[in-house]
Every structure is written in C-alpha cells, then in structure tokens.
Amino acid sequence: MDLMDAVITNIAAPSIRADIGGGESLMQWLGAAYTLAMAIGLITGGRLGDILGRKRMYLIGAAGFTLGSLACALAQEPGQLIAARVFQGLLGSVMLPQGLSIMKEVFDDKEQAKAFGMFGPVMGLSSVGAPVLAGWLVTADLFGTGWRMIFLINLPLGLFALVGGLAFLPAHSATRTVRLDLVGALLAAAGSALIVYPLVQGREHGWPAWAFALMALSVAVFGVFAWFESRRARVGGDPLVEPSLFRKRGFSGGMVLGLIFFSAMTGFWLTFSLYAQIGLHYSPLKAGLAGIPSSLGMVAAFGASQALLKFGRKVMHLGVLVMAAGVAGLILTLHLAGTGVTPWQVAPALLVAGLGMGLVMAPFFGSVLAAVEPHEAGSASGTLTSVQQLGAALGTAILGTVYFQRAKGGDFLWAEQVTLWVEIAMLAVVFVAIFLLPMHPVDEHGQPRSQPQEAEPADQVLA
Structure with a gap:
C-alpha cells in the first residue's frame, strides 16, 4: 500500500494538475510531500514501535493512512492535496517500519534471508501494478471520480490491512523502557x-x-x-537513532548507498512518466502500461536473486551495470525513434533497466539489516526506510528539476535525454557506494552469513 502510493501519483500528476490547477512544482510535490513526510516520521515511527508495541503502532498507522487517503480524494485545491499527502506520509511512517522490525524478530536466523528475499518480490509486484492501476483508474473515470479513485482505492485496502494486522501480527512487549x-x-x-x-x-x-x-x-x-x-x-x-548502528559497516554503508540509489530510481520513474504523458501525449493508462517491462524485469530479478546471494555485493554491482545499460538503451531508442516512439520500442531498454533495479534491491534490505541486534531493530528499520524515502524525495526534487528546467522551451525529448544522462551519472556514484558494504552480509558477530561459526548454535547464526 505504501509503495503503491509512493509511485501512483507519477501517472496521475498531469490529470490532477489539469483538474485542480497548480504549477509544474505541484507534480513534484505530489510525490515529494508524501516521501518527505514519510522520511521525517519513519525514524520516530520505528522508535514508537519499541515503546508502545509494533502491532499497536502498525494498526494506528494503517488506520491513519487510510483516513489520509480519503482526505487526498476529497481535496479541492493544490494546498489541500499536498497537506493531505503529508498527513498520509506521516501516518504511513508509523505503519511501515513495524513490518521490517517484526520480520527481524519473528524469523530465526536461518529464515531471515528467505523472509527478506520475499520482501523484494512484494515490492516488485507493487511496482508492476501501481502504474497500470493508476492509469486505468484515471482513464476509466469510475463514477465520475477521475484521479480521485487512485486514493479511494486505499479504503478497502486499508480495511484489509487492519483486519489482517489484528488477526495475524504478534503482540510485542518492550524488553526495556525507551523514551522518545x-x-x-x-x-x-x-x-x-x-x-x-x-x-x-x-x-x-x-x-x-x-x-x-x-x-x-x-x-x-x-x-x-x-x-x-x-x-x-x-x-x-x-x-532516536542508535549510534552503535553506524559502527556496523553494512548498516552505515547501506545508508549512503540507499540514499543515492533510491534517488536515482524514483527520479527515473517520475521523469519517464511525465515525458510519456506531457511529451509523447500518452494517456494515463498507456503511460502506465509502457512501464510494465521494467516492473517485470524487477520481478524476474527478485526471483533469481536467491541463487545469486552467495556472490555478495557483486550482485549489486552487476545490477547497477545492467540498469545503466538499460538507461543507455533508452537514450539510444529515444534518439533513433524521436517523438514518435512507441511503448513497444522502449520495452527492451526498460526491461533491462528493471532487471538491474531488481538485482540491486533484492539483497539490499537483508544485507543492511543482517548485523542488527534485536534491541536495535526498531531504530534500524526506521532509519533504513527513512533514508529510502528521503532518497525518493531527493530523486523527485533533483531529476524533476532537471527535467522541467530543460523542458522550458517545449523540447520534452531533449529534457528527457538530459535527465537520463544525469541518471547514468548517479548510477556511477551508486556503483562506487556499493564498495562501502562488506563483500558479504555479516551477522552481529561480524561473521559472513554464508560462513557461520561452528562454535555457535545453529539457531544463532544468520543463514
């Protein structure tokens, strides 16, 4: 639900602006307000789980997120919508970190790699469905709601999240008193x-x-x-953030890597969606469908990632190179096809770019959280997801600004090509940042997960 709302406005932004007005920055703020509010609240949200219980905070966050979605759907002018997006992001920041913390607590060391490996495909499936769903909802104009249905759809989803949380999430009792x-x-x-x-x-x-x-x-x-x-x-x-976390190489390196990578990935999706609708005049549905190859590539990469985990950070390096190749292929396609480019023509490049994204994302969360100890789980998951969201807000701001700056004269093709070259430059920085991670994820004892200590009991070693 969170990932869907983070990307769904990329498709709906032009329709929203046409309906309620606002400048070009509105299309950036629709995503940036949400992700910035999410980033601001996530560290605190993780701590609140430590203090008040993860299940309780998940349920409060899910209920508030659903109400925020309703407020977005009812907004009548840009200021109201941005304020509702901020509220939605803040309550989402209470809900989201509880999931990673619960995964860290309820799965034993041998199961954690599999659990975090499943986390990636869920994100991938959301990335597949969200743009298409947004495009279809805006185009279908169900009951005359237009773009508002992209937020109204969260009402039944939020109810499902609340019922599922009540039924299946374990209760959490704090092991020590923590002050916010x-x-x-x-x-x-x-x-x-x-x-x-x-x-x-x-x-x-x-x-x-x-x-x-x-x-x-x-x-x-x-x-x-x-x-x-x-x-x-x-x-x-x-x-708020345990300083001990930053003495762990995997965690501190992962913070830098996550900030840059999620900036590049989010900015890429925003500008491609804007170019497809404003520059190529695709309908919202067609723009959403055009992005499917990249999302399918992500899902395929997530599926193959378990077999590649033994190669450690080399998988991420491979992913960055593959993604850069896909972006370069997109630049070449746009250069050759010009303003008449079709979704079929960009599909191969987007598929390759998506494969690269998935190869970076699949091992990312497990690698960064591998060495986190139980008492650090709330702070670590909140900080990690906060950096992810802050990176998304920065990517929206930076690449969105590059795109609109170059599109001033109406040459949207040139604006997209320049933005994609900036994307490649950011990926070069991501490639270097991966060296900040250890070669293989390590557990809290500093031992590679793929080489457990024989002296430790089996249930104390991260698989």
Whole structure:
C-alpha cells in the first residue's frame, strides 16, 4: 500500500494538475510531500514501535493512512492535496517500519534471508501494478471520480490491512523502557525539509540565494543531529537513532548507498512518466502500461536473486551495470525513434533497466539489516526506510528539476535525454557506494552469513 502510493501519483500528476490547477512544482510535490513526510516520521515511527508495541503502532498507522487517503480524494485545491499527502506520509511512517522490525524478530536466523528475499518480490509486484492501476483508474473515470479513485482505492485496502494486522501480527512487549527523543525527531525533520523544499521550489523562483542558504543550513542541522544523538547515548538516554548502528559497516554503508540509489530510481520513474504523458501525449493508462517491462524485469530479478546471494555485493554491482545499460538503451531508442516512439520500442531498454533495479534491491534490505541486534531493530528499520524515502524525495526534487528546467522551451525529448544522462551519472556514484558494504552480509558477530561459526548454535547464526 505504501509503495503503491509512493509511485501512483507519477501517472496521475498531469490529470490532477489539469483538474485542480497548480504549477509544474505541484507534480513534484505530489510525490515529494508524501516521501518527505514519510522520511521525517519513519525514524520516530520505528522508535514508537519499541515503546508502545509494533502491532499497536502498525494498526494506528494503517488506520491513519487510510483516513489520509480519503482526505487526498476529497481535496479541492493544490494546498489541500499536498497537506493531505503529508498527513498520509506521516501516518504511513508509523505503519511501515513495524513490518521490517517484526520480520527481524519473528524469523530465526536461518529464515531471515528467505523472509527478506520475499520482501523484494512484494515490492516488485507493487511496482508492476501501481502504474497500470493508476492509469486505468484515471482513464476509466469510475463514477465520475477521475484521479480521485487512485486514493479511494486505499479504503478497502486499508480495511484489509487492519483486519489482517489484528488477526495475524504478534503482540510485542518492550524488553526495556525507551523514551522518545523528541529533540532528535525535530532536528531530523528540519534537516530533511531544508534540503528538499529549496530543490523543488528553487527552480520556479529562479534559484534565489535563499534556496542555496537553506540547503547549506540542512547540512549544519544534520551535523547537530549527529552530535545530539551521540551525546544522548553517552549520558544514558535513548537516542532516536542508535549510534552503535553506524559502527556496523553494512548498516552505515547501506545508508549512503540507499540514499543515492533510491534517488536515482524514483527520479527515473517520475521523469519517464511525465515525458510519456506531457511529451509523447500518452494517456494515463498507456503511460502506465509502457512501464510494465521494467516492473517485470524487477520481478524476474527478485526471483533469481536467491541463487545469486552467495556472490555478495557483486550482485549489486552487476545490477547497477545492467540498469545503466538499460538507461543507455533508452537514450539510444529515444534518439533513433524521436517523438514518435512507441511503448513497444522502449520495452527492451526498460526491461533491462528493471532487471538491474531488481538485482540491486533484492539483497539490499537483508544485507543492511543482517548485523542488527534485536534491541536495535526498531531504530534500524526506521532509519533504513527513512533514508529510502528521503532518497525518493531527493530523486523527485533533483531529476524533476532537471527535467522541467530543460523542458522550458517545449523540447520534452531533449529534457528527457538530459535527465537520463544525469541518471547514468548517479548510477556511477551508486556503483562506487556499493564498495562501502562488506563483500558479504555479516551477522552481529561480524561473521559472513554464508560462513557461520561452528562454535555457535545453529539457531544463532544468520543463514
């Protein structure tokens, strides 16, 4: 439900703008407001699970997310819709980290690799269905609702999530008393907002000095956040983010990698969807269908990933190279076919790009969370998913800005080609960032998961 709402507005954005008005930045804010709010709340959401119980917070988050979806559907002007997206993202941030934490707790070490391996295909299936579903709902105009049905569809899904959570999720009792770090939460929220807001709005205001000042201030705020969290841990408090997590190479390297990779992936989908509808004049449904090859490639990669896990981070390196090849193939296709390009012509390049995305994503979550200890699970899952969402917000802001800046004169083909070259540059940075991870995921004892210690009981070693 979360992943679907993160990408579904990419298809519906032009129709939403045509109905309720707003500038080009509205099409960026539809995604960025949601993912930024999600990023701001996720670390706190993970901690709330530690304090109040993961099942309880999941149910509260699911109920609030459903209400936020209803508010989005009822919005009458851009400000209302963006505010509703922020609310939806904040409540989603309460729901989402509980899932990863519960997976870390309920599965034994041997089952965790399989559990996280299944997490990827679920994400892949969502990425397949969301754009097509959004396109069909907007085009079908069910009961005269138009784009609003992309949010109304969450009402039965939210009810299903609530019933399923009540029936199947295990209750969680905190093993120790944890106090919520409100100062840390405010600092993390301020730092995230200070970087995303000027990136989205700066272009429409001609890149004034305040935009660059806010981005510089964001770096300073995150520096204060890191200092405050370390100090809180030293004096015996409960930091929002456990500093011990960043002493684990797999986790700290995964944070950098996740920020860059999810920026590249989200920005790619946003700009392709915009180009398909604004530049190529595809209908919302046709634009959604055009993206299916990439989503199918992701699913195929997730299915093959279990057999490739023994190669460690080399799988991610391969994935980045394959994705870059797909993006380069898309650039070539657009150059040769021009503005008359069809979905069939871009399908091979998108399929290859999707394969690459899946090869990076499939081992990512398991690799980063492998060495996390039980008492760190809430903080780790909240931080990991927060970085994922912050990366998505940054990708929307950065690549969306590049696209609209180049499309000012109406040359949408040139704008998309430039954006894709920036995408390749970002993937080059992702390739280098993968070296920050250990060669193989390691457990909390620092041992490779594929080479367990014989001295340890079988149920204490990560498979």
